[in-house]
Amino acid sequence: MAGTAAVATLPAATSCGDAPAPADTTPSRASTNTSREARTPAGPRPLYLGTYTSAEGGGKGIALATYDATTGRITDRGILAKTGDPSFLAPHPNGRTLYAVNEREDGGVTAVRLADRKVLGTRSSGGAGPCHLSVHPSGRWLLSANYSSGSVTVHPIAASGALGEHTDVITHSSPPPGPDAERQDGPHAHQIVTTPDGGHVLAVDLGTDTVHTYRLDQTKGTLTEVSRARSRPGAGPRHLTFHPGGRYAYLANELDNTVTVCAYDPATGRVTIGDPQSTGTGEGTSYPSQILVTADGSYAYFANRGHNSLTRYAVEADGARLRLLDTVPVHGDWPRHTAFSPDGKLLFVSNQRSSSVTVFHVDRASGELRLAGQPFTSPVAVCALPQ
Numbered sequence: 477m478a479g480t481a482a483v484a485t486l487p488a489a490t491s492c493g494d495a496p497a498p499a500d501t502t503p504s505r506a507s508t509n510t511s512r513e514a515r516t517p518a519g520p521r522p523l524y525l526g527t528y529t530s531a532e533g534g535g536k537g538i539a540l541a542t543y544d545a546t547t548g549r550i551t552d553r554g555i556l557a558k559t560g561d562p563s564f565l566a567p568h569p570n571g572r573t574l575y576a577v578n579e580r581e582d583g584g585v586t587a588v589r590l591a592d593r594k595v596l597g598t599r600s601s602g603g604a605g606p607c608h609l610s611v612h613p614s615g616r617w618l619l620s621a622n623y624s625s626g627s628v629t630v631h632p633i634a635a636s637g638a639l640g641e642h643t644d645v646i647t648h649s650s651p652p653p654g655p656d657a658e659r660q661d662g663p664h665a666h667q668i669v670t671t672p673d674g675g676h677v678l679a680v681d682l683g684t685d686t687v688h689t690y691r692l693d694q695t696k697g698t699l700t701e702v703s704r705a706r707s708r709p710g711a712g713p714r715h716l717t718f719h720p721g722g723r724y725a726y727l728a729n730e731l732d733n734t735v736t737v738c739a740y741d742p743a744t745g746r747v748t749i750g751d752p753q754s755t756g757t758g759e760g761t762s763y764p765s766q767i768l769v770t771a772d773g774s775y776a777y778f779a780n781r782g783h784n785s786l787t788r789y790a791v792e793a794d795g796a797r798l799r800l801l802d803t804v805p806v807h808g809d810w811p812r813h814t815a816f817s818p819d820g821k822l823l824f825v826s827n828q829r830s831s832s833v834t835v836f837h838v839d840r841a842s843g844e845l846r847l848a849g850q851p852f853t854s855p856v857a858v859c860a861l862p863q
Contacts, residue, residue: 528858562577606623617694630645651686656710661683666682688704713730720769720771810830
């Protein structure tokens with residue numbers, strides 16, 4: 477399904493026991509993007525799968541699989557750890573510990589030691605319905621976003637990888653909710669991530685159409701807001717991904733079916749949100765979920781749940797512009813999460829409603845996607861994390 481070519485630029489001003497053991501290496505943040513495509517994995521690689529255990533037909537916890545880095549073929553390896561509703565996963569930078577949200581009313585965050593699959597404990601997320609988490613590049617702090625309560629939380633990480641009690645919880649009480657009465661009845665924090673320079677933490681709030689910029693006190697584990705950027709009313713920003721250059725990012729807007737290019741100022745933390753751009757999926761809302769950018773910054777891929785497709789963009793002007801190329805079917809239903817393999821040669825798509833994971837080969841020169849066999853069956857697959 478081909479999309480109509482389109483270009484978006486920034487406006488003059490708008491404020492916006494069978495899996496192999498993980499490698500014991502800790503690459504610096506500066507080298508992560510540039511080295512990703514150079515690494516060539518050998519043998520089967522681990523694949524961690526998040527699910528909703530409380531959903532009909534859901535999983536039993538964090539599932540474990542392996543994949544062939546050449547063919548993309550996935551093999552089931554059972555369960556990594558039993559924990560409730562681990563809908564989003566994130567690894568520690570040293571590769572020894574995996575973290576999961578427990579997306580429930582009494583929200584939690586869980587740590588799992590990968591060497592022996594031991595659950596190191598679960599801590600309260602300080603809010604309801606946590607849906608996203610990330611580890612600060614220092615490896616000392618876990619950041620999580622509580623969707624239902626519209627709050628963001630900080631937990632300390634011990635040397636063992638275990639989590640301490642939260643050191644800060646901030647509820648987004650302003651600005652007021654957006655105009656979508658059903659989905660914007662209040663603040664809904666959907667993502668929290670550290671900027672590539674490590675200087676700021678960004679929290680994307682779907683309910684208030686806002687991207688908050690915080691500074692993290694790495695001694696106390698507290699957040700201080702320094703800036704906020706408003707998208708257009710009713711956009712419903714959900715997920716933000718940086719260009720490897722670190723000065724631009726791309727914002728997936730769930731409610732108005734658009735993507736926007738954002739500029740980021742490392743000195744101030746200020747995010748400037750650009751004009752909305754089409755996802756190439758036609759009329760109606762396709763409920764965009766996530767956007768990925770290749771390690772060399774040449775192409776971006778945008779997941780459309782309602783359209784069951786990935787939109788491919790060419791990235792131009794050193795990250796400041798996206799040009800729509802086409803859309804590709806995901807061969808599944810409701811693509812919730814996407815991720816590259818460490819070498820950037822494979823792209824994994826978690827299809828929630830079809831309980832499957834689709835794998836694509838990524839052509840480095842053209843950015844084209846080629847299906848790597850039949851999708852892998854995984855109960856209520858909402859996150860696939862290849863290592």
